[in-house]
Amino acid sequence: MSERKTSPEQGEAQSPSKGRKIRVLVAKPGLDGHDRGAKVVARALRDAGMEVIYTGLRQTPEMIAEAALQEDVDVVGMSILSGAHMALAPRVLELLKANGQGQVKVFIGGIIPDEDQPRLKEMGVTGVFGPGASTEDIIRQVRVAVPE
């Protein structure tokens, strides 16, 4: 397998170990229909050498957990702008565990009030990104979270 032309950072941006790529499910649960943020993140992760499965709008927690299982992802990223994060996040975490995928790291982006962030992390959410978060930061945190 020949390595493609990549800059040093891009080369590093590849997978944690050879032949393995970080797989990320990017989902938009709930009823808000604004998916620009999710698409920007999906693209940034792609450019960082990850395989991003994009599921589209209005996903239920059940649909997200099912897709995470079928795709055997390392990470689930959810974009939530509706304010329903305190209901959606624990449900997704619970379903992932029930499916035997407790090791999957969950990230949330969107409009999340500061006071909710520690509670989300207590529940088991790995990272929370609000407006203005840089894609570099998101990529870095995802890479740190996925064990080699």
Add this chain to the structure above:
Amino acid sequence: MTLAEQLLSGNRLALTRMLTQVENNTSEGRAALTELFPHTGAAHLIGVTGAPGTGKSSLVNQLALHFRKQEERRVAIVAVDPSSPFTGGAVLGDRVRMRDLAGDPGVFIRSMASRGSLGGLAQATAGLVQVFDAAGYDTIMIETVGAGQAEVEIARLAHTTLVIEAPGLGDDIQAIKAGILEIADILVVNKADRPGVENTLKALRSALELAHPVRHVFQHHGKLEIIEAPDETIYNSWIPPIQKTVATEGTGISELANEIARHAEHLRESGDWAARERNRLGAELDALLQEKLVAHFREQVPESRYEAVLDQVFQRELAPWEAVKVLLNGRSE
């Protein structure tokens, strides 16, 4: 219990993990495939290919719904999208069009990035298909973006290959370009509610007639001419049907499913099913042999020697053919 045993007993977590191992071509994955292989060979493999934007994912979605509702078959879908040649990353978006299938435990969708190499992709896809086959999925659909050799390779995996066209994608010259039409067992004109559909149908029909001559009666300078069809038996007797569909509305889907069933029946009756299986397994065997032989060879030849010969090639002192001879110690030819 091994992962393969868990998979055979219907454990979906074992199935998904196995798919990952096989896709990454790990030693566990290869060992599991060996264990699973005796359990394969029952599924009907359907390849779905066509240019981007022709509606492949929507069609696969509708076909899967049909198979579930009408025939209660268990359906697996392998959806392949391209990886970036620069970063190796990919956005796999086929699930967006398949949300109707969510929540049905009889459907399993796996997205796969093409990850660069041609032969590797076909091999990984073959592996995933075998895993699904062993796990008891009756129908396995393989969806690829149809643009060239990789798709032809993947189509060779399938028993029945659908080539999806849509109106307005190109003139009739596109339709007679080699490759993509020749692999079609069934041609689908999707988005058949769009303007231009008659032109697309006409172009496909004439392309098909060139490939599969039929009896032709026509007026030429006022004289009735008849061109007899060549003896049917020297050709494969299957002439690809053309099916119009509107996937977003479900129009033409049950007719398409009938054509698929008719093709499967034709393959079984004509003995082509076995012939295709044999060809496919032969191609797989060749690919594996090649890989093993190269690996074996590279183990025996020190890296430094290989690099030295490569340097000579790079300096234009040796042609690649000679270099191969040198590396093989004159064992070639």
